[in-house]
Amino acid sequence: MRIATFNANSIRSRLSLILDWMSSSGCDVLAVQETKVADDEFPAAEICQAGYHVVFTGQKAYNGVAILSKEPLEDVRKGLGKMPEDEEARVIRGRFRGVTVVNTYVPQGTAVDSPRFEYKIKWIRGMRDYFDREFTPNDMLLWVGDFNVAPEPIDVYDPEGLYGSVCFHPEEHKALEYVKEWGFVDVFRKHHPGEPGHYTFWDYRIPNSFKRRMGWRLDHIWATRPMAERSVNCWIDTEPRTREKPSDHTFVVADFDLG
Protein backbone atom coordinates (compact mmCIF):
# COMPACT_ATOMS: atom_id res chain seq x y z
CA MET A 1 0.00 0.00 0.00
CA ARG A 2 1.05 3.56 -0.66
CA ILE A 3 0.15 6.21 1.91
CA ALA A 4 0.81 9.94 1.97
CA THR A 5 0.23 12.93 4.21
CA PHE A 6 -0.48 16.49 3.12
CA ASN A 7 -1.20 19.77 4.87
CA ALA A 8 -3.77 21.39 2.59
CA ASN A 9 -4.21 24.80 4.27
CA SER A 10 -7.83 24.73 3.02
CA ILE A 11 -8.99 21.65 1.13
CA ARG A 12 -11.30 23.76 -1.03
CA SER A 13 -8.34 25.80 -2.30
CA ARG A 14 -6.28 22.65 -2.94
CA LEU A 15 -8.97 20.32 -4.23
CA SER A 16 -7.87 20.14 -7.88
CA LEU A 17 -4.23 19.81 -6.79
CA ILE A 18 -5.14 16.94 -4.45
CA LEU A 19 -7.21 15.13 -7.07
CA ASP A 20 -4.48 15.60 -9.69
CA TRP A 21 -1.87 14.24 -7.31
CA MET A 22 -4.03 11.27 -6.32
CA SER A 23 -4.50 10.31 -9.96
CA SER A 24 -0.78 10.57 -10.82
CA SER A 25 0.88 9.32 -7.63
CA GLY A 26 -0.52 5.84 -7.25
CA CYS A 27 -1.45 6.70 -3.68
CA ASP A 28 -3.98 4.45 -1.90
CA VAL A 29 -4.54 6.51 1.23
CA LEU A 30 -4.03 10.26 1.64
CA ALA A 31 -4.20 11.90 5.06
CA VAL A 32 -5.05 15.61 4.84
CA GLN A 33 -4.74 18.24 7.54
CA GLU A 34 -6.00 21.80 7.84
CA THR A 35 -9.07 21.28 5.70
CA LYS A 36 -10.46 24.49 7.23
CA VAL A 37 -14.05 23.68 6.50
CA ALA A 38 -17.18 22.67 8.43
CA ASP A 39 -18.52 19.22 7.61
CA ASP A 40 -21.60 20.51 5.78
CA GLU A 41 -19.36 22.51 3.44
CA PHE A 42 -16.81 19.74 2.83
CA PRO A 43 -16.32 18.99 -0.92
CA ALA A 44 -17.19 15.29 -0.54
CA ALA A 45 -19.21 15.11 -3.75
CA GLU A 46 -16.32 16.26 -5.93
CA ILE A 47 -13.95 13.78 -4.30
CA CYS A 48 -16.39 10.88 -4.71
CA GLN A 49 -17.04 11.91 -8.30
CA ALA A 50 -13.28 11.62 -8.92
CA GLY A 51 -13.49 8.03 -7.71
CA TYR A 52 -12.24 8.21 -4.13
CA HIS A 53 -13.74 7.55 -0.76
CA VAL A 54 -13.37 10.22 1.89
CA VAL A 55 -13.98 10.64 5.60
CA PHE A 56 -13.59 13.93 7.41
CA THR A 57 -14.14 15.95 10.52
CA GLY A 58 -13.78 19.69 10.49
CA GLN A 59 -14.81 23.06 11.79
CA LYS A 60 -15.34 26.47 10.31
CA ALA A 61 -12.13 28.30 9.22
CA TYR A 62 -9.67 26.36 11.40
CA ASN A 63 -8.17 22.89 11.74
CA GLY A 64 -9.98 19.90 10.24
CA VAL A 65 -8.69 16.53 9.00
CA ALA A 66 -9.69 14.08 6.29
CA ILE A 67 -8.64 10.78 4.74
CA LEU A 68 -9.05 10.03 1.04
CA SER A 69 -8.75 6.40 -0.06
CA LYS A 70 -9.17 4.17 -3.08
CA GLU A 71 -11.15 1.66 -1.07
CA PRO A 72 -13.58 2.45 1.74
CA LEU A 73 -12.02 2.64 5.20
CA GLU A 74 -13.23 0.44 8.00
CA ASP A 75 -13.82 1.42 11.61
CA VAL A 76 -13.64 5.18 11.04
CA ARG A 77 -13.46 7.26 14.20
CA LYS A 78 -13.17 10.97 14.79
CA GLY A 79 -11.33 12.64 17.64
CA LEU A 80 -9.55 11.08 20.60
CA GLY A 81 -12.70 10.27 22.52
CA LYS A 82 -11.62 12.55 25.33
CA MET A 83 -11.82 16.20 26.29
CA PRO A 84 -10.23 18.68 26.25
CA GLU A 85 -8.14 17.31 23.36
CA ASP A 86 -11.28 17.01 21.23
CA GLU A 87 -12.31 20.65 21.47
CA GLU A 88 -10.72 21.14 18.06
CA ALA A 89 -11.08 18.93 14.96
CA ARG A 90 -7.60 17.41 14.79
CA VAL A 91 -7.89 13.62 14.65
CA ILE A 92 -9.47 11.07 12.35
CA ARG A 93 -8.64 7.45 11.77
CA GLY A 94 -9.66 4.47 9.69
CA ARG A 95 -8.48 1.00 8.70
CA PHE A 96 -7.25 0.16 5.19
CA ARG A 97 -6.40 -3.47 4.32
CA GLY A 98 -5.93 -4.23 8.01
CA VAL A 99 -3.73 -1.19 8.69
CA THR A 100 -5.06 1.47 11.02
CA VAL A 101 -4.16 4.99 9.94
CA VAL A 102 -4.34 7.71 12.60
CA ASN A 103 -4.26 11.14 10.99
CA THR A 104 -3.56 14.12 13.24
CA TYR A 105 -3.10 17.85 12.94
CA VAL A 106 -0.98 18.69 15.97
CA PRO A 107 -1.54 22.22 17.38
CA GLN A 108 1.05 24.58 15.94
CA GLY A 109 1.79 26.29 19.26
CA THR A 110 1.73 29.95 18.12
CA ALA A 111 4.53 31.21 20.43
CA VAL A 112 6.60 29.61 23.16
CA ASP A 113 5.26 32.04 25.79
CA SER A 114 1.60 31.61 24.77
CA PRO A 115 -1.05 29.32 26.30
CA ARG A 116 -1.26 27.65 22.91
CA PHE A 117 2.25 26.29 23.37
CA GLU A 118 1.32 24.67 26.69
CA TYR A 119 -1.76 23.28 24.96
CA LYS A 120 0.46 21.84 22.23
CA ILE A 121 2.73 20.04 24.73
CA LYS A 122 -0.21 18.55 26.62
CA TRP A 123 -1.92 17.61 23.37
CA ILE A 124 1.14 15.71 22.13
CA ARG A 125 1.52 13.87 25.45
CA GLY A 126 -2.19 13.05 25.25
CA MET A 127 -1.50 11.07 22.08
CA ARG A 128 0.35 8.47 24.14
CA ASP A 129 -2.69 8.03 26.37
CA TYR A 130 -4.78 7.65 23.23
CA PHE A 131 -2.51 4.96 21.77
CA ASP A 132 -2.45 3.23 25.17
CA ARG A 133 -6.24 3.22 25.33
CA GLU A 134 -6.88 2.12 21.77
CA PHE A 135 -3.94 0.02 20.54
CA THR A 136 -0.83 -1.98 21.35
CA PRO A 137 2.65 -1.44 19.88
CA ASN A 138 2.23 -4.81 18.11
CA ASP A 139 -0.72 -3.57 16.05
CA MET A 140 -0.49 -2.73 12.36
CA LEU A 141 -0.66 0.98 13.00
CA LEU A 142 0.46 4.19 11.33
CA TRP A 143 0.48 7.62 12.94
CA VAL A 144 0.70 10.24 10.22
CA GLY A 145 0.08 13.92 9.70
CA ASP A 146 1.28 17.40 10.46
CA PHE A 147 3.10 16.92 13.78
CA ASN A 148 4.29 20.54 13.83
CA VAL A 149 7.58 19.33 15.31
CA ALA A 150 10.96 18.95 13.62
CA PRO A 151 12.37 16.10 15.75
CA GLU A 152 16.12 16.48 15.19
CA PRO A 153 18.69 19.17 14.33
CA ILE A 154 18.99 17.69 10.82
CA ASP A 155 15.27 18.38 10.36
CA VAL A 156 15.63 22.18 10.27
CA TYR A 157 17.73 24.47 8.08
CA ASP A 158 19.41 26.30 10.97
CA PRO A 159 19.40 24.13 14.10
CA GLU A 160 21.52 26.53 16.18
CA GLY A 161 19.54 29.63 15.28
CA LEU A 162 16.13 27.98 15.49
CA TYR A 163 16.72 26.02 18.69
CA GLY A 164 14.01 26.88 21.20
CA SER A 165 11.56 28.29 18.67
CA VAL A 166 8.08 26.91 18.02
CA CYS A 167 8.25 23.55 16.21
CA PHE A 168 11.90 23.06 17.23
CA HIS A 169 11.81 23.32 21.00
CA PRO A 170 13.21 20.93 23.63
CA GLU A 171 9.82 20.62 25.36
CA GLU A 172 8.27 19.59 22.06
CA HIS A 173 11.06 17.09 21.49
CA LYS A 174 10.54 15.64 24.96
CA ALA A 175 6.77 15.34 24.48
CA LEU A 176 7.08 13.77 21.04
CA GLU A 177 9.80 11.39 22.21
CA TYR A 178 7.47 10.32 25.02
CA VAL A 179 4.89 9.26 22.44
CA LYS A 180 7.53 7.69 20.20
CA GLU A 181 8.76 5.54 23.09
CA TRP A 182 5.32 3.94 23.18
CA GLY A 183 6.42 2.09 20.07
CA PHE A 184 6.87 4.17 16.92
CA VAL A 185 9.50 4.29 14.19
CA ASP A 186 9.98 7.41 12.06
CA VAL A 187 9.57 5.76 8.66
CA PHE A 188 11.22 8.55 6.69
CA ARG A 189 14.31 8.36 8.93
CA LYS A 190 14.41 4.57 8.64
CA HIS A 191 15.07 5.04 4.94
CA HIS A 192 17.16 8.23 5.16
CA PRO A 193 19.16 7.94 8.39
CA GLY A 194 21.26 10.96 9.25
CA GLU A 195 20.51 12.82 6.02
CA PRO A 196 19.99 16.56 6.55
CA GLY A 197 18.11 18.82 4.16
CA HIS A 198 14.87 16.88 3.73
CA TYR A 199 12.02 19.26 4.48
CA THR A 200 8.24 19.35 4.22
CA PHE A 201 7.52 22.97 5.15
CA TRP A 202 8.91 26.35 4.15
CA ASP A 203 7.56 29.45 5.88
CA TYR A 204 5.72 31.51 3.26
CA ARG A 205 6.31 34.63 5.34
CA ILE A 206 10.02 34.41 4.55
CA PRO A 207 10.75 35.56 0.99
CA ASN A 208 11.98 32.71 -1.25
CA SER A 209 12.31 30.36 1.70
CA PHE A 210 12.13 27.35 -0.61
CA LYS A 211 14.82 28.54 -3.00
CA ARG A 212 16.95 29.44 0.01
CA ARG A 213 16.35 25.92 1.41
CA MET A 214 14.98 27.35 4.66
CA GLY A 215 12.87 24.32 5.45
CA TRP A 216 11.52 22.23 8.28
CA ARG A 217 10.53 18.54 8.41
CA LEU A 218 7.23 18.81 10.28
CA ASP A 219 5.06 16.22 8.50
CA HIS A 220 5.60 12.61 9.37
CA ILE A 221 4.75 8.98 8.81
CA TRP A 222 5.39 6.94 11.93
CA ALA A 223 4.80 3.21 12.22
CA THR A 224 4.70 0.57 14.92
CA ARG A 225 7.52 -1.97 14.65
CA PRO A 226 5.59 -4.69 12.82
CA MET A 227 4.41 -2.06 10.36
CA ALA A 228 7.83 -0.38 10.01
CA GLU A 229 9.32 -3.77 9.14
CA ARG A 230 7.06 -3.78 6.10
CA SER A 231 8.03 -0.30 4.88
CA VAL A 232 10.01 -0.42 1.64
CA ASN A 233 10.51 3.30 0.97
CA CYS A 234 9.58 6.77 2.16
CA TRP A 235 10.15 10.06 0.39
CA ILE A 236 9.06 13.68 0.14
CA ASP A 237 7.27 14.61 -3.07
CA THR A 238 7.48 18.25 -4.06
CA GLU A 239 6.49 18.57 -7.67
CA PRO A 240 8.68 20.80 -9.87
CA ARG A 241 5.73 22.64 -11.39
CA THR A 242 4.69 24.04 -8.02
CA ARG A 243 8.10 24.64 -6.49
CA GLU A 244 7.43 28.36 -6.41
CA LYS A 245 4.94 27.58 -3.68
CA PRO A 246 6.16 24.25 -2.32
CA SER A 247 4.09 24.47 0.85
CA ASP A 248 1.08 24.18 -1.44
CA HIS A 249 2.27 20.85 -2.74
CA THR A 250 4.48 18.81 -0.47
CA PHE A 251 3.50 15.22 0.25
CA VAL A 252 5.32 12.73 2.45
CA VAL A 253 4.83 9.31 0.87
CA ALA A 254 5.57 5.77 2.05
CA ASP A 255 5.23 2.31 0.54
CA PHE A 256 4.47 -0.77 2.63
CA ASP A 257 4.62 -4.39 1.50
CA LEU A 258 1.66 -6.07 3.11
CA GLY A 259 2.38 -9.38 1.42
Place this chain on the structure above:
DNA sequence: ATGGTGGACAATCCA
Protein backbone atom coordinates in the same frame (compact mmCIF):
# COMPACT_ATOMS: atom_id res chain seq x y z
C1' DA B 1 9.65 50.30 7.13
C1' DT B 2 8.79 45.93 13.98
C1' DG B 3 7.44 44.43 7.91
C1' DG B 4 7.22 39.83 4.45
C1' DT B 5 2.25 35.72 2.74
C1' DG B 6 -1.88 32.76 2.46
C1' DG B 7 -6.43 31.32 3.80
C1' DA B 8 -10.84 32.05 5.97
C1' DC B 9 -13.97 35.45 6.52
C1' DA B 10 -15.57 39.62 7.17
C1' DA B 11 -12.41 42.24 12.16
C1' DT B 12 -8.85 39.84 12.88
C1' DC B 13 -7.12 34.98 13.84
C1' DC B 14 -4.02 31.31 12.77
C1' DA B 15 -0.04 29.55 10.66
